[in-house]
Amino acid sequence: MIIGAVEAGGTKFVCGIGNEEGVIHDRVSFPTEQPEKTLAQVIDYFKDKQVEAIGVGSFGPININQASPQYGYVTTTPKPGWGNYPFIPELKKVFDVPFGWDTDVNAAALGEATWGAAKGLDSCLYYTIGTGVGVGVFVEGKLVHGLVHPEGGHVLVRRHPEDTYEGCCPYHGDCLEGAAAGPALEGRWKVKGSELTPDHPAWAMEAFYIGQAVANAILLISPKKIILGGGVMHQKQLFPLIHEEVKKNLNGYISAQSLMDGIADYIVPPGLGDNAGLAGSLALGLRALK
Numbered sequence: 001m002i003i004g005a006v007e008a009g010g011t012k013f014v015c016g017i018g019n020e021e022g023v024i025h026d027r028v029s030f031p032t033e034q035p036e037k038t039l040a041q042v043i044d045y046f047k048d049k050q051v052e053a054i055g056v057g058s059f060g061p062i063n064i065n066q067a068s069p070q071y072g073y074v075t076t077t078p079k080p081g082w083g084n085y086p087f088i089p090e091l092k093k094v095f096d097v098p099f100g101w102d103t104d105v106n107a108a109a110l111g112e113a114t115w116g117a118a119k120g121l122d123s124c125l126y127y128t129i130g131t132g133v134g135v136g137v138f139v140e141g142k143l144v145h146g147l148v149h150p151e152g153g154h155v156l157v158r159r160h161p162e163d164t165y166e167g168c169c170p171y172h173g174d175c176l177e178g179a180a181a182g183p184a185l186e187g188r189w190k191v192k193g194s195e196l197t198p199d200h201p202a203w204a205m206e207a208f209y210i211g212q213a214v215a216n217a218i219l220l221i222s223p224k225k226i227i228l229g230g231g232v233m234h235q236k237q238l239f240p241l242i243h244e245e246v247k248k249n250l251n252g253y254i255s256a257q258s259l260m261d262g263i264a265d266y267i268v269p270p271g272l273g274d275n276a277g278l279a280g281s282l283a284l285g286l287r288a289l290k
C-alpha cells in the first residue's frame with residue numbers, strides 16, 4: 001500500500017510516501033511560496049508515485065467542515081496568495097484518490113495516537129511550540145473539529161510576575177503563543193531560544209506559561225497523553241520544569257497516577273520525533289482510505 005503525505009507548513013512543505021505501518025519510504029522538502037508554485041511541486045512529486053490516498057496536514061486556519069462549499073480551503077491566513085485558497089480542490093483536479101485533510105497539529109496528534117507516544121490510546125493532545133503554538137486534539141478516537149477547529153495556542157495565561165515582555169501575538173498580545181512561542185523567547189531575551197543556556201531563567205518562565213495551558217487542558221479534556229513538540233521543545237530541560245508547573249497548578253485536585261509519579265510518562269516528547277508531522281499526514285491519508 002502506498003499512501004501520500006503532505007506536511008503543509010507556513011515556511012516549508014514536506015511531501016512523502018509511506019505505508020500502513022507508518023514507515024516513510026521517501027520524502028522531499030521545499031519552501032512554501034505562492035500556492036500555484038508550491039502545489040505544482042506537490043503535484044510533480046506525486047504524479048508517478050501511484051498513491052492510493054493522500055493525507056494533508058496544513059497550517060491554518062483551514063476549512064475542515066465537509067458540508068461547506070469551501071471544504072479543503074485555506075481560509076483567512078495573511079500569508080501572501082494563500083488566503084481563501086482551494087488547496088484540496090486543486091489537488092483533486094489532478095489525483096482521483098481519497099484525501100485526508102486536517103490541521104497540521106491534528107495530523108500530528110493522529111500520527112502519535114497511531115504509531116507514536118500515544119499508540120493504542122483513544123485520546124491525546126499534541127502541542128507544537130515553534131514559530132507559533134498549536135494544539136491538536138484527539139478524543140474518543142476522533143480528531144476534534146467543531147465551529148472551526150481548536151486553536152489552543154491562543155488560550156489566555158496569567159502573566160509571570162517578573163515578566164516585562166508585552167507578548168507578540170498580533171491578536172492577543174500575551175496569550176500562550178504571544179508569551180511562549182519561539183519569537184516570544186527571542187523578543188523577551190533578545191537572543192534566539194537556541195542560544196539560551198539550559199540553566200537560563202528563560203526556561204522557568206517558559207515552563208510557567210506552558211504549564212498553565214497544559215493544566216487547563218487536563219481539566220477541560222482529560223486526555224490520556226500530552227505530547228509537546230516543535231522547535232522550542234528541543235530544549236529537553238523544559239520537560240521536568242513543565243511537569244512541576246502542571247503539578248503545582250493542579251495542586252492534587254485530580255488524583256491520577258499520571259499526574260503524580262507517572263507525570264514523566266504522561267507529558268512527553270513526540271514518539272515520532274521530527275517525523276510527527278509527516279507521519280500524521282500519512283495517518284490522515286490512511287483514514288481517508290478506510
Ligand SMILES: Nc1ncnc2c1ncn2[C@@H]1O[C@H](COP(=O)(O)OP(=O)(O)OP(=O)(O)O)[C@@H](O)[C@H]1O
Nearest residue numbers: 011128130131132182183193194230231232234235
Ligand atoms: N533548539 C531550540 N531551542 C529553542 N528554540 C528553538 C530551537 N530550535 C528552534 N527554536 C525556535 O522554534 C521556532 C521554530 O519552530 P519549529 O522548528 O517548530 O518550526 P516551524 O515549523 O516554523 O514552527 P510552527 O510549527 O509554529 O509552524 C523558532 O522561533 C526558533 O527560534
Ligand SMILES: [Zn+2]
Nearest residue numbers: 154169172175
Ligand atoms: Zn493569540
